[in-house]
Amino acid sequence: MRKLPSPLRRRRLFSTLSPEPSNSFTVANTCSNKNIARWKSILSHHIRNSDVEEARRVFVQIPAPDIHLYTMMIAGYTKDNRIADALHLFDVMPLRDIASWNSMIKGCFDCGDPGLAWKLFHEMPDRNVISWTTIVNGMAKFGRIDVAEKLFYGMPCRDTAAWNSMITAYCDNGRVHDAQMLFERMPHRNVISWTAMIAGHDRNGDSSMALRLLRQMWTRGIKPTSSTFASALTACANSPDPIFGVQIHAAVVKAGYSAENFTSTSMITFYANCYQIESSSEVFKQKDVQNVYSWTALITGYGVNGRHEEALHEFHKMLRSGIVPNQSTFSIALNSCCALEDLDRGKRIHAAVMKRGFYRDLFVLNSLVVTYSKCGDIEDGLKVFNGMSERNLVSWNSIIAGCAQNGHASLALHLFDEMSVFSVKPDEITFLGLLTACSHSRMIARGRQVFQMLKESPSVGIRPEHCASMVDILGRSGNLDEAVEFIREMPVRPNVMVWLALLGACRLHSNVEIARRAALEIFNLDPCNSASYILLSNIYASAGKWNDVAQTRAMMRSRGIVKIPGSSWITICESRYEFICGDRSNALTAEIYEKVDWLDEKLKEYGYTREMAFDLHDVDEEQKEYSLKYHSEKLAVAFGLLISANGSTIRVMKNLRVCGDCHSAIRLISKVVGRTIVLRDSSRFHHFRDGLCSCGDYW
Known part of the structure; x- marks a missing residue:
């Protein structure tokens, strides 16, 4: 706890910051009431406009400030985070009243010094209910809910504001049940009490209870x-409850609150969460003045509805309007870049982040790490991470997962070791990233070690996805019997994800018997899971069991399950070009096919031969060769080579797992053309350079 400097020392340190105090309060009263009112007006104007330095220059000219002027100036200093100046002024006051003590205590909390606030509270000669409420609010704000609770119950008297303060404190600290009990015991409730409970229930995951309270409030004529409306609309968005939300919207309009920032922003969010984004847009357009909050709500809404192009359009429109985004706006725009796998636009937003001074904002920097990682540019993701002056658990999880997905398993594990040096405790997401890294790099022993650490971590729970990763580690490496035994002894019940991991391993190692058992488990858990039918069919096909293939496909048809066609796409200059196997719909089809044929001839010079086993259709060899030659990822790569700048990296995305033949071909293409090719399939990123792949041909 900070020690207060002596009054004499403070006077010497800050003697230029305030007028000399009068020796008696009588002298202070020599200023006429008229002059006092004028000084108050001037000081209030400067403080309200955050011009505290000008307020100080005015204050030192006042011949004998009264207690109210001192208190105003103290509040101005603390508003400007100048706690030392406020403390000096408080010390040299000729006389203090409860209002000045209360202002100083509140200022300590506002400036982040709860210890000093606590000390001043205990030094107060007299306290009123505002003093008690201020200290309760402050302690709760800094997470000292136990202290706030003792103070509240120790208050000599409580008004409604004090009760409301404790209710809010409970809700802000996740103790909504205690808040509800206190709310029910309140002798008198006002609209603030009801609003605090509505917002508290919604923030703590019980939006339906929040809406029930709103109905009760209306019934009682409050x-x-x-x-209140803003909190209720947020609850409707989180429920979601579109019918009640529309009723609240009507009530907002009737009450004349539709133009207010918080209510209009909540309405935008409500309609977006209920998948009525056009209504969100209409509410936004009806506002006379758009601000950063309404823009952010609209951009978020487009993202929630999967309309990421429009989200980014609105973001850039916001920039052109001269409105500076906040950290949420930047992060949401970056999320849309991730969804579109558009690295170029992500880089442009990164430039806007730097230009507008958010280069140290942890929230935004974490989003940048995720964006670069998910767009296959882990090198720039690492640059952002290494340049961060501070990091939190999200930062470490983001870079570990990014390294795992981009073929840097050893680095992911090294970062985990470094994370422990900084005393950052891992959570479920950290362990999932580590297990993924081990799965993608044949690190079987390290994978077992990581899972054992997970089991021994008391604060981290084992989830099915952790077990699925462990099954993948064992199965992918050929230890299928051990993977089956692991599933049998799992600490949690295996779900579809776990059995799919085993089925995928059976596909790699052509184990028909275990595949049948795994598929049966999936059919029982989720009869409409298309991936299980396709994997099983492919396993049968690779083993030449065409009757079983036919039966599996007949089962799919009878259950209305449609196989998702394989497709690949490439984004260049904000335009996305998509291809399917044998696609001839592109304007440059002739040039693309000519490029594929040219590449095919070049690859043969390097000893490449088509791997026919990867075509799983019961057709002749010529048809198989044609199909493999014009797989969607090869067409996308050829297109990228045609229209991108020489020497630039080609980035291709695919919705399914890349086939072995395409993997071998693209690996060699990177050497033939001297270009880096990044291919993201449904499992991971493959970085092809100089005839090598980051996966080490293990994926």
Whole structure:
């Protein structure tokens, strides 16, 4: 706890910051009431406009400030985070009243010094209910809910504001049940009490209870405020409850609150969460003045509805309007870049982040790490991570997962070791990233070690996805019997993801018997899971069991399950070009096929031969060769070579796992053309350079 400097020392340190105090309060009263009112007006104007330095220059000219002027100046200093100046002024006051003590205590909390606030509270000669409420609010704000609770129950008297303060404290600290009990015991409730409980239930995951409270409030004739409506609309968005939300919207309009920022922003979010984004857009357009909050809500809404192009369009429109984005706006725009796998636009937003001074914002930097990692540019993701002045658990999880997905398993594990040096405790997501890294790099022993660490971590729970990764580690390496035994002894019940991991391993190692058992488990858990039918069919096909293939496909048809066709796409200059096997719909089809044929001839010079086993159709060899030659990823790569700048990296995305033949071909293409090719399939990123792949041909 900070020690207060002596009054004499403070006077010497800050003697230029305030007028000399009068020796008696009588002298202070020599200023006429008229002059006092004028000084108050001037000071209030400067403080309200955050011009505290000008307020100080005015204050030192006042011949004998009264207690109210001192208190105003103290509040101005703390608003500007100048706690030392406020403390000096408080010390040299000729006389203090409870209001000045309360202002100083509140200022300590606002400036982030709860210890000093606590000390001043205990030094107060007299306290009123505002003093008690201020200390309760402050302690709760800094997570000291136990202290706030003792203070509340130790208050000599409580008004409604004090009760509301404790209710809010409970809700803010996740103790909504205690808040509800206190709410029910309140002798008198006002609209603030009801609003605090509505917002508290919604923030703590019980939006339906929040809406029930709103109905009770209406029944009792209590008129909601704009804050009440905003909280209720947020609850409708989180429920979601579109019918009740529309009723609240009508009530907002009737009450005249539709133009207020919080209510209109909540309406935009409500309609977006209920998948009525056009209504969100209409609410946004009806606002006379758009601000960063309404823009952010609209951009978020487009993202929630999967309309990421429109989200980025609105983001850039916002920039052109001269409105500076906040950290949420930047992060949401970056999320849309991730969804579109558009690295170029992500880089442009990164430039905007730097230009607008968010280069140290942890929230935004974490989003940049994720964006680069998910767009296959792990090198730039690492640059952002290494340049961060501070990191939190999200930062470490993001870079570990990014390294795992981009073929840098050893680095992911090294980062985990470094993370422990900084005393950052891992969570479920950390362990999932580590297990994924081991799975993608044949690190079987390290995978077992990581899973054992997970089991021994008391604060981290084992989830089915952890077990699925462990099954993948064992199965992919050929230890199928051990993988089956692991599933049998799992600490949690195996789900579809676990059995799919085993089925995928059976596909790699052509184990028909275990594949049948795994597929049966999936059919029982999720009869409509298309991936299980396709994997099983492919396993049968690779083993030449065409009757079983036919039966599996007949089962799919009878259950209305449609196989998703394999497709690949490439994004260049904000335009996305998509290809399917044998696709001839592109304007450059002739040039693309000519490029594929040219590449095919070049590859043969390097000893490449088509791997026919990867075509799983019961057709003749000529048809298989044609199909493999014009797989979607090869067409996308050829297209990229045609229209991208020489020497630039080609980035291709695919919705399914890349086939072995395409993997071998693209690996050699990178050497033939001297270009880096990044291919993301349904499992991971493959970085092809100089005839090598980051996966080490193990994926």
